[in-house]
Amino acid sequence: MGLFERDAAITSMHDLLAEAVAGKGRVAMVTGVVATGKSELLHAFAEQALERGALPLVAAATRAESDLPLGVFGQLFQNAPLREDASALAADLLREGAQMASPAKGDGFDQIDAQIVHSLCAVLLSLAERHPLAIVIDDVHYADRASLLCLSYLVRRARCSPLMAVFSQAEYRQHMHGSFATEMLRQPHCTAVRLAPLSYDAVATMTSEHLDEEVAAGLAPEWYALSGGNPLLLRGLIEDFGTSGGAPGERYGEAVLSCLHRADPALMQVAGWLAALDDPDLLQRMIGPDPAIVSQALHWLETAGLLRSGRYRAEIARRTVLAELSDEVRRSVHRRAAELLYAEGADAVAIATHLLGAEAADLPWAVPVLESAALHRLDDGFVNLAVDYLKLAWRGCTDERRRTTIATLLMRAEWRINPRTPAEHIAELTDALHNGTLRGSDAVVLARALLWHGKVDDACQVLEHLKESGDTEPQTVAELIGTRLWLRSSAPPLLAHVDRSTSEQAREPVLPVRVSRRLEAANALASVLTRGPRERILSTVERILRSSHLDEMSMDTVESSLLALVYGGWPDKAAPWCDAFIEEAESRRAPARRARLTAIRAEIAMRCGDLETAASCARLALQLIPPASWGVAVGAPLANLILATTAMGLYDEALEQVNTPVPEAMLQTRFGLHYLHARGRYHLAIDHSAAALRDFRFCGELMGEWEMDTPGFIAWRADAAEALIRMGKTEEARVLVEEQLSRCGPGASRTHGMALRVLAATSEARHRPMLLRQSSDRLHACGDRYELARSLVDLTEAFHGVGEFRRAGIIASRARTLAQECGAQPLSQALAGDGSGAAGENAEMSKVAAILSDAERRVAGLAAVGYTNREIAAKLFITVSTVEQHLTRIYRKLGITQRSDLPANLELSPTMR
Secondary structure: OOEEEEHHHHHHHHHHHHHHOOOOOOOOEEOOOOOOHHHHHHHHHHHHHOOOOEEEEEEOOHHHHHOOOOOOHHHHOOOOOOOHHHHHHHHHHHHHHHHHOHHHHHHHHHHOOOOOOOHHHHHHHHHHHHOOOEEEEEEEEOHHHHHHHHHHHHHHOOOOOOEEEEEEEEHHHOOHHHHHHHHHHHOOOEEEEEEOOHHHHHHHHHHHHHHHHHHHHHHHHHHHHHHHHHHHHHHHHHHHHEEEEEEEHHHHHHHHHHHHHHOHHHHHHHHHHHHOOOOOOHHHHHHOOOOOOHHHEEEEEEEOOOOOOOOOHHHHHHHHHHHHOHHHHHHHHHHHHHHHHHOOOOOOOHHHHHHHHHHOOOOOOOHHHHHHHHHHHHHHHHHHHHHHHHHHHHHHOOOOHHHHHHHHHHHHHHHHOOOOOOOHHHHHHHHHHHHOOOHHHHHHHHHHHHOOOHHHHHHHHHHHHHHOOOOOHHHHHHHHHHHHHHHHHHHHHHHHHHOOOHHHHOOOOOOOOOHHHHHHHHHHHHHHHOOOOOHHHHHHHHHHHHHOOOOOOOHHHHHHHHHHHHOOHHHHHHHHHHHHHHHHHHOOOOOOHHHHHHHHHHHHHOOOOOOHHHHHHHHHHHHHHHHHHHHHHHHHHHHHHHHHHHOOHHHHHHHHHHHOOOHHHHHHHHHHHHHHHHHHHHHOOOOOOHHHHHHHHHHHHHHHHHOOOOOOOHHHHHHHHHHHOOOOHHHHHHHHHHHHHHHOOOOHHHHHHHHHHHHHOOOOOOHHHHHHHHHHHHHHOOOHHHHHHHHHHHHHHHHHOOOOOOHHHHHHHHHHHHHHOOHHHHHHOOOOHHHOOOOHHHHHHHHHHHHHHHHHHHHHHHHHHHHHHHHHHHHHHHOHHHHHHHHHHHHHHHHHHHHOOOOOOOOOOOOOO
C-alpha cells in the first residue's frame, strides 16, 4: 500500500486515469484516518477527470442512508448522460432491486436478483464504451450492502473497459463490510492509496500561508505536536490564533469533535471514556479480557493526531470531549474505574479521584478511602482536592460519630483556604458536642474555631464541657495542653476555662514528635510574652523551625516559633524563616496560611523599620483573606498597616484601616493589643493626643491584667509618655518612661532606645544629646531603621538647641538618608530645612571614599558625628594611639587641621552606626 501526501496521491491517480481512458480499467482505494483530506482529494480528482477525457459520476455515502437499498449506486445514474431508453431501464431496475433488497424482506445482500445487478452494471459499462467513466464514491464504508454488491460486480467487469473507480474509506472502518475492501484490494487492477498526515514541512508551509513568516516559524513545532499532522486540527489552531493569539481553544476543540463525529460511534465512546479517565492503561483493563477493540480505537486516535502516548495532545481537547459525555455516562465510567482500582489494591488517592468523578460515596468502602485520600492530599498541599474528598465522604457517611470526625477534619482543611468557610460547620459540630458525638481533640478544634470567629461565650462553653468530661486520652490531653499555651499567648481571658490540673498531668505521656514540637513552640512564645526573651529560647525556636514544614499539623508550630523570635527581639533572624514558609504556603496552595505568615512578615518588617515592606505585606495579607474572614486575628495585619501608613504619612489610608469594622471579641486577644497600640500611634500622629493616650493606657491595662507586660512585646509606656508630653504633662511622662526603662533587660534594645528618645524630651536641653546618642546606639544595634531615624531627628533638634549647629547638620544628613530609605515622609519633611546642600555633600563624600582607606573611613565617620578618641577606640576595638595616628593621616589627606572640618555627611558603615 502506498503512503502519499495529497499532491503525490493526485498525481498517482491521474496516472491510473490515463490508463483507464486508454481502455485498461483501474480502481483506486483511498484510505486514511479521518480529516486527512480524502474527500477533498476525491473532489479534486472528479473536477480534473473531465479535463483528462473522462466523465465523472460522483456519489457520497452517509451514515444516515446506509440502510437505503441501492441508494449509493443509484446516485451514479442521476447525472449520467444516458439515452432515454437506457435511463428508463435503469430506473426500473433500481426500483425493482430496492424493493427486493428492502430490510423488510431480509438480508439485502442475498435478495437482489443477479440479473438486476448484471443489467445495472451493463448500463454503466455500455456508457463507458461511448465515453470513459470516472466513478467516484466518497465514504464507501457507509454504503448500503446492495450498492456494495453492484460496485463489486462492476469493478470485476471493468478490467478491460475505459472505466476508473475511486473509493474513499476511513481506516478505522476497514473492518466494516471488510469483504468489499478486501475484494477490491485483491483485484490486480486495484491500487491502494493511503493518505498520510501532514509532514512537519507541510505543517510549516500551511502555517506560513496564514501567518507572518517569522511567527509561523516559531509556532510550527508546537502546532505540529498539537495536530499530529491532521489538517483539520491544524486549521483549528490557526483559527484560534486569529481569534485569541494564544493557546489552543474553542476552534481546536471543535475540530477534535468533528474528527470523532465523522468516525464510528464506538470510537466516540472510547474517546469519551478516555477523556473521563485520562489513563489508557486503566481504560484497557476496564474492558476485560478482550481489549482488542480499545487497542484498535486508541491506535486510530493516535494516528488521527488526537492522542500522543495514549493521552490527548491538549487539555482543551480532553475537556471538549468530556463535555460531550452525559453526566450519567461520566459517573458510570468513574464508578467502574473506582471499583476496578479498589479491587486491584490501588492507592487511596487514585480511587478517590474516580469516586469524586462518580459522585459516589455509597460503596461500602468509599468513606474510609476518601478520608485517607484527603489526608494524603493535605500533606501534599492539594487542599482543594482534600476538601472535595471530605465533602463527598461527609455526605455519604451514615455513622454519626465518624461523620462528626469528618466534619472536623473538613473544617480544618477549609480553614487553610478561607477561615470564614468553616463557620458553616460550627453549628453542626456544636450540636454534635451536645449529643455526645464530638469529643476530645475534635472539641478543642471547635473551641478554637469559635474563638477565631469571635464567639467567645460559645468557645468557653465548649472548653467547660471538655473540662467536665474528664477526657484523659493522650491526644485530647495534648490538644488541651496546646490550647492552654495558645490561650496563654493569644487569648488569656479564656485560660480559666481550661483545667490546669488535667493539662499538667498530660505532660507525662510520651507524645508524637509533631505534637511535642508544637507544644514546645507554644511554650516558647508564652515564655517570651510573659517573662521576656532568654537566649535558650532562640536556640530552641531555631531548632524547631529547622525541622518544621507546613503540613496539616504544624502551622501553629511555625507561627508560634516565628512570633517568639519577633517578640524576643530577633526579627532579623525571623525574616528568612518567614520568607521560606511563605514560599512553601504558596506552593501548597494554602492562601489562609500564606496570609497569616504574610501578616507576621509585616510585623517583622515594621520592627526592622522597613515601612514599605510592612505596608505591602499587611495589604497582601488582607487581600489573601478579606478582613471579614480574619475573625479576631484581623488585628494583626490591620495594626501593622496602620503603623506603617501612619509612619509614612499616608494618613487617609491609615484612617480607612482604623475605620474597618473589627469583632468586639478581638479586644480579648493579643491581636486587640496590637490594634490598640497602632490606633494610638495614628491618633498621636494627627495630634489627637488624648485619644492616643486612652488607647495606650487601655492596651497597657490589658497587658498588665494578662501578665504580658514585657518590653519586647509592645512598648506602650514610651508611646503613652509621648502623648503626655504633647499634652504638657512632662513630669507624668517622665515617671512613665522611667518605669519603661526599668523594665528593659539586656534583650530589649529596641524598647530601651525608644524609651531613651522619649526620656530626652522630658530632660533639660543640655542632657538631651547624650540621651539621644545612647538611644540611637541601641536602635542601631537592634536594626530598627525607622525608630533610629526618629531618634536622629530629635538629636538634630537637640544639637540645634545647645548651639552645636555643625553636629546638627551631620546628624540631619544621616537622619535624612534613613527617613528616605524607610519612606517616612513626615520625618523627611521635618528635616526639609537641612536639605539644601545634599547634592554637594554627596559629591564630597565620593571624593573622600576615593582618598581614605576603609580603616581611615571608619575612624573619620565616628569622629565626624562627635565620638571622642577613646569612644572610637572602644567601638573599633583598637587603641587610642591607633585612632590618633589614623586621624593625623586623615587630616593630611583631606587638607584639614581639625575634627570639625571633617565632611558632614561622611557615612558610617553598618557596624559602626
